[in-house]
Amino acid sequence: MALKAHLKRGVNKKERVANDVETEKIIFEDVPEGFPMQISSVVQNRGSIPLFWLQKTSRLNLKPGIILSKRDQHYGVTRLHFENLVERYGKPVVTNENKPRESILLTEFANAIELINKDLSEKNCLKFLHLDLHRHSQSKATNVLLLLGKAATFALTLIGFFYCQVTPDLQSEGFPKCPCFE
Template structure:
Protein backbone atom coordinates (compact mmCIF):
# COMPACT_ATOMS: atom_id res chain seq x y z
CA UNK A 1 0.00 0.00 0.00
CA UNK A 2 1.14 3.50 -0.76
CA UNK A 3 0.82 6.12 1.96
CA UNK A 4 0.02 9.55 0.56
CA UNK A 5 2.17 12.45 1.72
CA UNK A 6 -0.72 14.16 3.47
CA UNK A 7 -1.31 11.05 5.61
CA UNK A 8 2.23 10.84 7.01
CA UNK A 9 2.12 10.49 10.76
CA UNK A 10 4.28 9.78 13.77
CA UNK A 11 7.91 10.16 14.68
CA UNK A 12 11.22 8.89 13.31
CA UNK A 13 14.21 7.53 15.24
CA UNK A 14 15.67 11.05 15.62
CA UNK A 15 12.54 12.44 17.28
CA UNK A 16 11.39 14.41 14.24
CA UNK A 17 7.63 14.33 13.70
CA UNK A 18 5.40 14.63 10.65
CA UNK A 19 3.18 17.64 10.00
CA UNK A 20 5.26 20.01 12.14
CA UNK A 21 3.60 23.44 11.86
CA UNK A 22 4.60 26.53 13.86
CA UNK A 23 2.33 29.55 14.32
CA UNK A 24 3.42 32.67 16.15
CA UNK A 25 1.10 35.42 17.31
CA UNK A 26 2.66 38.78 18.11
CA UNK A 27 0.59 41.40 19.92
CA UNK A 28 1.56 45.07 20.20
CA UNK A 29 -0.11 47.24 22.84
CA UNK A 30 0.28 51.00 22.80
CA UNK A 31 1.05 52.52 26.16
CA UNK A 32 -1.06 55.59 26.85
CA UNK A 33 1.07 57.08 29.60
CA UNK A 34 4.25 57.49 27.55
CA UNK A 35 5.74 54.13 28.60
CA UNK A 36 7.32 51.95 25.95
CA UNK A 37 5.10 49.84 23.70
CA UNK A 38 4.38 46.39 25.11
CA UNK A 39 5.01 43.40 22.86
CA UNK A 40 3.93 39.84 23.59
CA UNK A 41 4.44 36.67 21.60
CA UNK A 42 2.94 33.20 21.77
CA UNK A 43 4.21 30.29 19.67
CA UNK A 44 1.98 27.31 18.97
CA UNK A 45 3.30 24.09 17.47
CA UNK A 46 0.97 21.52 15.99
CA UNK A 47 2.48 18.26 14.89
CA UNK A 48 2.02 14.53 14.80
CA UNK A 49 1.92 12.50 18.02
CA UNK A 50 5.55 11.47 18.68
CA UNK A 51 5.00 7.71 18.54
CA UNK A 52 5.69 5.24 15.72
CA UNK A 53 2.38 5.14 13.84
CA UNK A 54 0.87 5.61 10.42
CA UNK A 55 -2.37 5.56 8.44
CA UNK A 56 -2.96 3.71 5.18
CA UNK A 57 -4.78 5.59 2.44
CA UNK A 58 -7.81 3.83 1.02
CA UNK A 59 -10.24 5.37 -1.47
CA UNK A 60 -13.56 6.37 0.08
CA UNK A 61 -12.26 5.87 3.64
CA UNK A 62 -12.31 9.26 5.33
CA UNK A 63 -11.01 7.82 8.61
CA UNK A 64 -8.22 5.37 7.83
CA UNK A 65 -7.18 2.95 10.57
CA UNK A 66 -4.31 3.95 12.82
CA UNK A 67 -1.43 1.47 12.73
CA UNK A 68 1.14 1.34 15.53
CA UNK A 69 4.21 0.32 13.57
CA UNK A 70 6.76 -0.13 16.31
CA UNK A 71 6.87 -0.34 20.09
CA UNK A 72 9.31 2.03 21.77
CA UNK A 73 9.20 0.78 25.36
CA UNK A 74 11.65 3.45 26.55
CA UNK A 75 9.99 6.23 24.47
CA UNK A 76 13.43 7.28 23.23
CA UNK A 77 12.13 8.96 20.05
CA UNK A 78 9.42 10.73 22.07
CA UNK A 79 12.04 11.99 24.55
CA UNK A 80 14.22 13.28 21.68
CA UNK A 81 11.21 15.11 20.25
CA UNK A 82 10.51 16.99 23.48
CA UNK A 83 14.21 17.70 24.09
CA UNK A 84 14.30 19.30 20.63
CA UNK A 85 11.28 21.46 21.50
CA UNK A 86 12.99 22.67 24.68
CA UNK A 87 16.16 23.52 22.70
CA UNK A 88 14.12 25.43 20.10
CA UNK A 89 11.71 27.27 22.39
CA UNK A 90 12.82 26.90 26.01
CA UNK A 91 10.48 26.19 28.90
CA UNK A 92 7.67 26.06 29.75
CA UNK A 93 6.20 23.82 27.06
CA UNK A 94 2.49 23.21 27.48
CA UNK A 95 1.10 20.11 25.79
CA UNK A 96 -2.55 19.69 24.89
CA UNK A 97 -3.76 16.15 24.33
CA UNK A 98 -6.28 16.27 21.47
CA UNK A 99 -6.80 12.50 21.26
CA UNK A 100 -10.44 11.53 21.47
CA UNK A 101 -11.18 9.67 24.68
CA UNK A 102 -14.61 8.31 23.73
CA UNK A 103 -15.09 6.67 20.34
CA UNK A 104 -17.73 4.26 19.06
CA UNK A 105 -15.03 2.38 17.19
CA UNK A 106 -11.62 2.77 18.91
CA UNK A 107 -9.12 4.50 16.62
CA UNK A 108 -7.25 7.36 18.25
CA UNK A 109 -7.43 5.82 21.72
CA UNK A 110 -4.77 3.25 20.75
CA UNK A 111 -2.29 6.11 20.67
Protein backbone atom coordinates (compact mmCIF):
# COMPACT_ATOMS: atom_id res chain seq x y z
CA MET A 1 0.00 0.00 0.00
CA ALA A 2 1.56 3.28 -1.09
CA LEU A 3 1.67 6.26 1.26
CA LYS A 4 0.68 9.67 -0.02
CA ALA A 5 1.71 12.95 1.54
CA HIS A 6 -1.00 15.45 2.31
CA LEU A 7 0.05 18.49 0.31
CA LYS A 8 -2.31 20.77 2.18
CA ARG A 9 -0.21 21.30 5.28
CA GLY A 10 2.43 23.78 6.36
CA VAL A 11 4.08 26.45 4.25
CA ASN A 12 5.60 26.32 0.77
CA LYS A 13 8.78 28.00 -0.50
CA LYS A 14 6.76 31.07 -1.54
CA GLU A 15 5.67 31.65 2.10
CA ARG A 16 2.06 30.65 1.38
CA VAL A 17 0.35 28.43 3.93
CA ALA A 18 -2.14 25.70 3.18
CA ASN A 19 -5.79 26.27 3.99
CA ASP A 20 -5.39 30.07 4.07
CA VAL A 21 -8.83 31.49 4.84
CA GLU A 22 -9.86 35.07 5.57
CA THR A 23 -13.12 35.74 7.38
CA GLU A 24 -14.60 39.16 7.99
CA LYS A 25 -17.44 39.46 10.45
CA ILE A 26 -19.60 42.51 9.85
CA ILE A 27 -22.33 43.42 12.30
CA PHE A 28 -24.81 46.18 11.69
CA GLU A 29 -27.94 47.30 13.38
CA ASP A 30 -31.22 47.34 11.48
CA VAL A 31 -32.66 50.64 12.64
CA PRO A 32 -35.76 52.62 11.68
CA GLU A 33 -35.33 55.38 9.11
CA GLY A 34 -33.93 58.54 10.63
CA PHE A 35 -31.82 56.79 13.26
CA PRO A 36 -28.06 56.25 13.04
CA MET A 37 -26.90 52.79 12.00
CA GLN A 38 -23.92 51.28 13.81
CA ILE A 39 -21.49 49.04 11.94
CA SER A 40 -18.67 46.91 13.39
CA SER A 41 -16.20 44.61 11.66
CA VAL A 42 -13.29 42.33 12.52
CA VAL A 43 -11.12 40.29 10.13
CA GLN A 44 -9.65 36.91 11.05
CA ASN A 45 -7.15 35.01 8.91
CA ARG A 46 -6.43 31.34 9.55
CA GLY A 47 -4.21 28.81 7.91
CA SER A 48 -1.79 25.99 8.45
CA ILE A 49 1.15 26.41 10.82
CA PRO A 50 3.84 28.13 8.68
CA LEU A 51 6.56 25.50 8.97
CA PHE A 52 7.68 22.80 6.55
CA TRP A 53 5.66 19.73 7.60
CA LEU A 54 3.41 17.01 6.20
CA GLN A 55 1.27 14.02 7.08
CA LYS A 56 1.43 10.66 5.34
CA THR A 57 -1.92 9.01 4.80
CA SER A 58 -3.05 5.49 4.14
CA ARG A 59 -6.39 3.78 4.04
CA LEU A 60 -5.73 2.36 7.50
CA ASN A 61 -4.52 5.54 9.17
CA LEU A 62 -7.19 8.22 9.17
CA LYS A 63 -5.25 10.44 11.60
CA PRO A 64 -1.68 10.34 10.35
CA GLY A 65 1.24 11.57 12.42
CA ILE A 66 2.99 14.82 11.68
CA ILE A 67 6.44 14.86 10.12
CA LEU A 68 8.62 17.96 10.18
CA SER A 69 9.94 17.62 6.64
CA LYS A 70 12.50 20.42 6.42
CA ARG A 71 14.33 22.27 9.09
CA ASP A 72 14.96 25.89 8.18
CA GLN A 73 17.38 26.94 10.93
CA HIS A 74 16.56 30.61 10.49
CA TYR A 75 12.84 30.17 9.70
CA GLY A 76 13.28 32.36 6.63
CA VAL A 77 10.07 31.25 4.88
CA THR A 78 8.13 31.49 8.16
CA ARG A 79 9.46 35.03 8.57
CA LEU A 80 8.39 35.92 5.01
CA HIS A 81 4.92 34.51 5.71
CA PHE A 82 4.50 36.83 8.71
CA GLU A 83 5.89 39.80 6.78
CA ASN A 84 3.23 39.10 4.15
CA LEU A 85 0.53 39.06 6.85
CA VAL A 86 1.76 42.40 8.21
CA GLU A 87 1.70 43.83 4.68
CA ARG A 88 -1.87 42.61 4.12
CA TYR A 89 -3.38 43.26 7.56
CA GLY A 90 -1.05 45.55 9.50
CA LYS A 91 0.37 45.05 12.97
CA PRO A 92 0.26 43.34 15.36
CA VAL A 93 -0.02 39.71 14.22
CA VAL A 94 -1.51 37.39 16.85
CA THR A 95 -0.83 33.70 16.24
CA ASN A 96 -2.65 30.81 17.85
CA GLU A 97 -1.98 27.07 17.87
CA ASN A 98 -4.70 25.06 19.55
CA LYS A 99 -5.00 21.57 18.07
CA PRO A 100 -3.60 18.84 20.31
CA ARG A 101 -2.82 16.57 17.32
CA GLU A 102 -0.52 19.30 16.03
CA SER A 103 1.29 19.73 19.35
CA ILE A 104 4.45 18.23 17.82
CA LEU A 105 4.64 21.50 15.89
CA LEU A 106 4.16 23.67 18.99
CA THR A 107 7.80 23.63 20.11
CA GLU A 108 9.10 24.25 16.60
CA PHE A 109 6.56 27.05 16.03
CA ALA A 110 7.38 28.67 19.39
CA ASN A 111 11.09 28.53 18.45
CA ALA A 112 10.32 30.20 15.10
CA ILE A 113 8.31 33.01 16.76
CA GLU A 114 11.08 33.56 19.34
CA LEU A 115 13.81 33.74 16.67
CA ILE A 116 11.79 36.06 14.41
CA ASN A 117 10.94 38.35 17.36
CA LYS A 118 14.66 38.80 18.19
CA ASP A 119 14.96 40.98 15.07
CA LEU A 120 11.79 43.00 15.73
CA SER A 121 11.04 45.89 18.06
CA GLU A 122 8.68 45.16 20.94
CA LYS A 123 5.95 47.08 19.10
CA ASN A 124 6.33 44.87 16.00
CA CYS A 125 6.79 41.51 17.75
CA LEU A 126 4.55 38.60 16.84
CA LYS A 127 2.18 37.74 19.66
CA PHE A 128 1.86 33.99 20.23
CA LEU A 129 -1.13 32.63 22.10
CA HIS A 130 -1.20 28.90 22.78
CA LEU A 131 -4.67 27.67 23.73
CA ASP A 132 -5.29 23.92 23.95
CA LEU A 133 -9.06 24.10 23.70
CA HIS A 134 -9.43 20.31 23.59
CA ARG A 135 -7.58 19.86 26.88
CA HIS A 136 -9.53 22.64 28.59
CA SER A 137 -12.89 21.34 27.38
CA GLN A 138 -12.13 17.95 29.02
CA SER A 139 -11.98 19.55 32.46
CA LYS A 140 -15.25 20.30 34.25
CA ALA A 141 -13.39 22.87 36.35
CA THR A 142 -12.63 25.04 33.31
CA ASN A 143 -15.19 27.48 31.95
CA VAL A 144 -14.26 27.16 28.26
CA LEU A 145 -16.43 30.10 27.16
CA LEU A 146 -14.74 32.34 29.74
CA LEU A 147 -11.34 31.14 28.50
CA LEU A 148 -12.30 31.85 24.87
CA GLY A 149 -13.60 35.27 25.91
CA LYS A 150 -10.26 36.07 27.53
CA ALA A 151 -8.38 34.96 24.40
CA ALA A 152 -10.68 37.05 22.18
CA THR A 153 -10.29 40.07 24.47
CA PHE A 154 -6.49 39.69 24.33
CA ALA A 155 -6.52 39.58 20.52
CA LEU A 156 -9.06 42.38 20.02
CA THR A 157 -7.23 44.63 22.50
CA LEU A 158 -4.08 44.25 20.41
CA ILE A 159 -5.53 44.39 16.90
CA GLY A 160 -8.69 46.42 17.41
CA PHE A 161 -11.84 46.36 15.34
CA PHE A 162 -13.67 48.69 12.97
CA TYR A 163 -16.60 50.69 14.30
CA CYS A 164 -18.60 53.33 12.51
CA GLN A 165 -21.86 55.17 13.12
CA VAL A 166 -23.67 56.08 9.89
CA THR A 167 -25.92 59.09 10.35
CA PRO A 168 -29.35 59.38 8.69
CA ASP A 169 -28.15 62.05 6.22
CA LEU A 170 -25.46 59.68 4.91
CA GLN A 171 -27.94 56.78 4.77
CA SER A 172 -30.29 58.83 2.56
CA GLU A 173 -27.57 59.00 -0.11
CA GLY A 174 -28.02 55.29 -0.85
CA PHE A 175 -25.36 52.81 0.22
CA PRO A 176 -24.20 53.91 3.68
CA LYS A 177 -20.97 55.89 3.49
CA CYS A 178 -18.87 55.96 6.56
CA PRO A 179 -17.33 59.26 7.67
CA CYS A 180 -14.44 57.22 9.10
CA PHE A 181 -13.03 56.90 5.55
CA GLU A 182 -13.31 60.54 4.58
